[in-house]
Amino acid sequence: MSPQPAMVEVRAVHKSFGPLDVLKGVDLRVAAGEVTVVIGPSGSGKSTLLRTLNHLEKVDSGTVAVDGTLIGYRRSGDRLYELREREILRQRTRIGFVFQDFHLFPHLTVVENLTEAPVSALGRSRKAATATALALLDRVGLADKADAYPRQLSGGQQQRVAIARALALEPKLLLFDEPTSALDPELVGEVLDVIKDLARRGTTMIVVTHEIGFAREVADTVVFMADGRIVEQGPPGQLLDAPREARTRAFLAKVL
Amino acid sequence: MPLTAEPPAATSAPPGADGPETLRVVPVRHPWRWAAVAVTAVLLAQFVHGLATNPAWEWAVFAQYVTAPAVLHAVGTTLRLTAYGTALGFALGIVLAFLRLSASPFLRAVAHGYVWVFRSVPLIVQLLFWFNLAYLYRRIDLGVPFGPGFFSFPTTDLVGAMGAAVLGLALHQAAYAAEIVRGGVLAVDAGQREAAAALGIPRLRQLRRIVLPQAMRAIAPNAANEVISLFKGTSIVSVMAIGELFYQVQVIYGRTGRVVPLLMVATVWYLLLTGALSVLQHHVERHFAKGATR
Known part of the structure; x- marks a missing residue:
C-alpha cells in the first residue's frame, strides 16, 4: 500500500450500456502524485472507467471518490442521491x-479556449485567466499560438492546447483518454513529452493509452484491463516484463 | 481522324522533340457556351428595352409614388412587422427547439405538436383567426389557471389589428424557426458539449458561448431565408387592412386606377430591402465563420 492518501478511490463500479456490461465490478486506488497508466484491448472498458471518474458516465452501482469526495452523488445513510448538474459541474x-x-x-x-472555463466556472477575472493561460501555453511550447484558431494548428499542437486548457483550472487530478x-505518428512524441513533464512535476494522472513504451517510462x-475488469496491476517493470496473468501475457505479446 | 492513334513508329520523333518549353497549352473551346451567352444577352436586352419603351409601365407615375410619404410610411410598417415577427418568432422558436431536444417525452410531444399545427395551417387562415380572436374570447383574464382572475381586459384593447398580425406572423415563424434552430444545434459535434461539461462550464453558458455560436453556422443561411420569406409574407397581412406596403399600393391604385406602376413601386421596395437583408446575411455568416477555415 502506498503511504500517500488516495486521490482516487473506485469501489465495485458496474456500468452497462443496454445489454452490454462494460464495467463488471472495478476497484482502483490511485495515490496522490502518482501516474497510473491503463492499458488493455479495445472494448475492455478503459475509457468508460475513465469517464466515470468525472461523471461524464454515470455508474449503475459502486462509488467513485476523488480526493475524499464522492463524485456525482451525495451519501445519506445507505442511499446515494445523484447531485444536481450544477454541483457535478463544480466537481x-x-x-x-x-x-x-x-x-x-x-x-x-x-x-479563449484556455480562459473560458476559469472565467465562467471559477469566476476568475479575464485578466488573471489570460495571464495564467499565456504561462501555460509557454509551458507546452505554444506561446506564439495564443491568437490562432484551433484549426490552424497541427493535431499535436491542438492536443497540447487541450492539455493546457485542462491545466488552466488547476485540477487535482488529470485524466487522459487515449491522448x-x-x-499522426510523428506528432505523438511532442504530446507525450508534455505529459512526461507533468509527471515529473508530481501531477496525479490517469492515462488510458496504447503507448506501452510511454507506460514503461512514466x-x-x-x-491491465480486459472484458470490463482489472485483470492485474503493478509497477511497469513487473506487469510489462513479468505478467502473472495469461490474459496480460497474450495482450502484451500482440502489442509489443 | 481515328480515335485511336497508330502506335508511333520507332523511327518517328518523340513528341516535343524540340524541347517541352516550345509546347503551347491550348484550352478547350466552348462554342455552345458562347451561343448560350449570346441568346441570353439578346433576351435580356429585349426585356430591358420593353421596360424602357413600353408606355404602359408609366414610369412617371412610378416616380411620383415611389417615395411618396404614404408609401414610405407603409415601408416602415412592413419593416416593423418583419422585425417583430422575426424577433418574437425566433425567441419562441429557440424555446420550442430546446423543448424538442428535452429529456421529457411530454415536452417533446408538445413542441412537436406545435410545429405540426403551425406548419400545417396556411398563414392567411391563421391571421384571420387571430383577427377574430375577440369574437372567440371577449375578455382576457390573468390569474390562477381555472381559478379566479386578477386582471381582465377586453380582447380588442389588447390585440388590435397590428397585434393580431404580429402574433400571427410570429407564431407561424416560430414553427419554422424551431426546426432551423434544432437542426443547427444537432449539427454541433456532441464532443463540444461534452468538453464544455468536462470543464465545468455552467449549462446556460455552454449553450450561449459554445453550442449556439457553432450552431449559427448552420442556422444563419436558413434563418436568412426565413426572414426574407417573412418580409414578403407581410403582404398577406393586407387582408386585415393594415397599412403595410402592399395594402398601401392597393389603396392608391384603387383610387387612381394606375395598377401596374404601383405594383412596380411595391416590387422595387421589396427588391431593395431583400437586397439589403442579403448583405446583412453575408456579414452575419462571415462573423460566425470565425475559426472555420485554416
Whole structure:
C-alpha cells in the first residue's frame, strides 16, 4: 500500500450500456502524485472507467471518490442521491480531462479556449485567466499560438492546447483518454513529452493509452484491463516484463 | 481522324522533340457556351428595352409614388412587422427547439405538436383567426389557471389589428424557426458539449458561448431565408387592412386606377430591402465563420 492518501478511490463500479456490461465490478486506488497508466484491448472498458471518474458516465452501482469526495452523488445513510448538474459541474473543475479528439472550441482562439472555463466556472477575472493561460501555453511550447484558431494548428499542437486548457483550472487530478490515438505518428512524441513533464512535476494522472513504451517510462502503476475488469496491476517493470496473468501475457505479446 | 492513334513508329520523333518549353497549352473551346451567352444577352436586352419603351409601365407615375410619404410610411410598417415577427418568432422558436431536444417525452410531444399545427395551417387562415380572436374570447383574464382572475381586459384593447398580425406572423415563424434552430444545434459535434461539461462550464453558458455560436453556422443561411420569406409574407397581412406596403399600393391604385406602376413601386421596395437583408446575411455568416477555415 502506498503511504500517500488516495486521490482516487473506485469501489465495485458496474456500468452497462443496454445489454452490454462494460464495467463488471472495478476497484482502483490511485495515490496522490502518482501516474497510473491503463492499458488493455479495445472494448475492455478503459475509457468508460475513465469517464466515470468525472461523471461524464454515470455508474449503475459502486462509488467513485476523488480526493475524499464522492463524485456525482451525495451519501445519506445507505442511499446515494445523484447531485444536481450544477454541483457535478463544480466537481469537474477539480478534475482535468483530455479527450482523444481534443474537442477544442473551434470558434474561439487558443487563449479563449484556455480562459473560458476559469472565467465562467471559477469566476476568475479575464485578466488573471489570460495571464495564467499565456504561462501555460509557454509551458507546452505554444506561446506564439495564443491568437490562432484551433484549426490552424497541427493535431499535436491542438492536443497540447487541450492539455493546457485542462491545466488552466488547476485540477487535482488529470485524466487522459487515449491522448495520442488521433495523432499522426510523428506528432505523438511532442504530446507525450508534455505529459512526461507533468509527471515529473508530481501531477496525479490517469492515462488510458496504447503507448506501452510511454507506460514503461512514466507510469508508477500499470493497470491491465480486459472484458470490463482489472485483470492485474503493478509497477511497469513487473506487469510489462513479468505478467502473472495469461490474459496480460497474450495482450502484451500482440502489442509489443 | 481515328480515335485511336497508330502506335508511333520507332523511327518517328518523340513528341516535343524540340524541347517541352516550345509546347503551347491550348484550352478547350466552348462554342455552345458562347451561343448560350449570346441568346441570353439578346433576351435580356429585349426585356430591358420593353421596360424602357413600353408606355404602359408609366414610369412617371412610378416616380411620383415611389417615395411618396404614404408609401414610405407603409415601408416602415412592413419593416416593423418583419422585425417583430422575426424577433418574437425566433425567441419562441429557440424555446420550442430546446423543448424538442428535452429529456421529457411530454415536452417533446408538445413542441412537436406545435410545429405540426403551425406548419400545417396556411398563414392567411391563421391571421384571420387571430383577427377574430375577440369574437372567440371577449375578455382576457390573468390569474390562477381555472381559478379566479386578477386582471381582465377586453380582447380588442389588447390585440388590435397590428397585434393580431404580429402574433400571427410570429407564431407561424416560430414553427419554422424551431426546426432551423434544432437542426443547427444537432449539427454541433456532441464532443463540444461534452468538453464544455468536462470543464465545468455552467449549462446556460455552454449553450450561449459554445453550442449556439457553432450552431449559427448552420442556422444563419436558413434563418436568412426565413426572414426574407417573412418580409414578403407581410403582404398577406393586407387582408386585415393594415397599412403595410402592399395594402398601401392597393389603396392608391384603387383610387387612381394606375395598377401596374404601383405594383412596380411595391416590387422595387421589396427588391431593395431583400437586397439589403442579403448583405446583412453575408456579414452575419462571415462573423460566425470565425475559426472555420485554416
